[in-house]
Amino acid sequence: MIPSSFEYLKASTVAEAVSALAGSDDAKVLGGGQSFIPILRLRLASPELVVDVSKVAEMRGVREDGDALVIGAMTTHHEVMHDPLVRQHAPLLASATATVADPQVRHRGTFGGALAHADPASDLPGVTLVHGATMTIVGPGGTRTVSAADFFVDYLETALAADELLTSIRLPKLGAGWGTHYEKFNRVAQAWSIVGVAAAVRRDNGHIAEARVALTNMGSTHLRATATENALAGAEATDRGVHGASQLAAEGTKPASDQNGRADYREHLAKVLTHRAVRAAAGI
Ligand SMILES: Cc1cc2nc3c(=O)[nH]c(=O)nc-3n(C[C@H](O)[C@H](O)[C@H](O)COP(=O)(O)OP(=O)(O)OC[C@H]3O[C@@H](n4cnc5c(N)ncnc54)[C@H](O)[C@@H]3O)c2cc1C
Numbered sequence: 001m002i003p004s005s006f007e008y009l010k011a012s013t014v015a016e017a018v019s020a021l022a023g024s025d026d027a028k029v030l031g032g033g034q035s036f037i038p039i040l041r042l043r044l045a046s047p048e049l050v051v052d053v054s055k056v057a058e059m060r061g062v063r064e065d066g067d068a069l070v071i072g073a074m075t076t077h078h079e080v081m082h083d084p085l086v087r088q089h090a091p092l093l094a095s096a097t098a099t100v101a102d103p104q105v106r107h108r109g110t111f112g113g114a115l116a117h118a119d120p121a122s123d124l125p126g127v128t129l130v131h132g133a134t135m136t137i138v139g140p141g142g143t144r145t146v147s148a149a150d151f152f153v154d155y156l157e158t159a160l161a162a163d164e165l166l167t168s169i170r171l172p173k174l175g176a177g178w179g180t181h182y183e184k185f186n187r188v189a190q191a192w193s194i195v196g197v198a199a200a201v202r203r204d205n206g207h208i209a210e211a212r213v214a215l216t217n218m219g220s221t222h223l224r225a226t227a228t229e230n231a232l233a234g235a236e237a238t239d240r241g242v243h244g245a246s247q248l249a250a251e252g253t254k255p256a257s258d259q260n261g262r263a264d265y266r267e268h269l270a271k272v273l274t275h276r277a278v279r280a281a282a283g284i
Contacts (some may be wrong), residue, residue, distance in 0.1 A: 073112020
């Protein structure tokens with residue numbers, strides 16, 4: 001289908017984009033367009049103004065800021081997964097991003113666009129939960145920050161207001177002693193997760209000192225598997241220790257039933273994939 005007609009502004013700065021958003025009652029932001037352009041073509045959205053921020057220089061790139069990485073929201077998936085700082089300090093993000101779609105989509109789609117879209121099947125929000133990331137948001141009232149835990153509100157819904165931009169993501173480094181792994185299950189290659197698990201584990205003397213586990217597609221938003229995390233803290237770093245804790249992975253989740261699988265199948269997958277992800281992250 002052909003989209004409804006709309007005004008188009010290619011912004012050069014954050015200030016220009018925010019001012020355009022504030023000046024319209026019916027504007028939408030365009031990032032890499034990999035999710036939004038199909039939405040326009042299906043006429044699921046018919047905004048009067050589209051503000052393209054994909055080439056705003058201050059919203060692109062990766063830099064180090066003390067104990068964190070700051071990633072511009074419009075940094076493409078391709079740039080993120082090949083960035084040396086990301087590979088060194090946030091390998092979980094690099095490996096999860098490598099599972100996103102195909103090279104064409106990864107060359108246009110962006111880290112911030114994927115987070116702002118808040119698809120529960122997206123592979124990247126779970127990584128921000130595991131890292132304890134903070135989103136930087138700019139709107140007509142100025143700049144504010146929101147933790148990843150508070151950013152994802154519901155299905156395709158975030159803490160962003162219609163006149164606000166996600167400009168960057170601050171990702172604390174996990175540091176020495178942590179191992180990480182992203183485990184994804186999909187029906188065909190280069191597709192969204194039926195279920196995915198992002199895991200980070202800190203080992204200490206044959207035991208698991210701390211574990212962070214986030215689930216993809218186990219509810220209307222991404223979730224931390226807190227029962228599993230609690231059971232892993234202090235557990236033996238053995239296959240048996242990890243297996244017991246993984247059996248709790250579906251606690252507190254509310255997965256959907258759809259053409260890719262029923263809810264109870266997703267619960268089963270969450271346990272199996274958590275076992276694999278935590279084992280790999282712990283180097284067992
Ligand atoms: C064939 C295909 C396969 C895919 N497979 C996967 C997959 O396996 N795993 C996966 O995780 N994803 C997958 N995706 C989605 C892909 O990761 C997209 O990059 C992502 O969903 C959206 O990023 P984008 O930059 O293209 O955002 P857009 O499509 O431009 O925007 C998406 C939404 O976010 C809003 N938005 C964008 N940027 C901002 C901003 N800076 N501030 C505020 N709001 C903003 C837009 O208004 C829109 O509502 C796939 C996409 C396609 C087309």
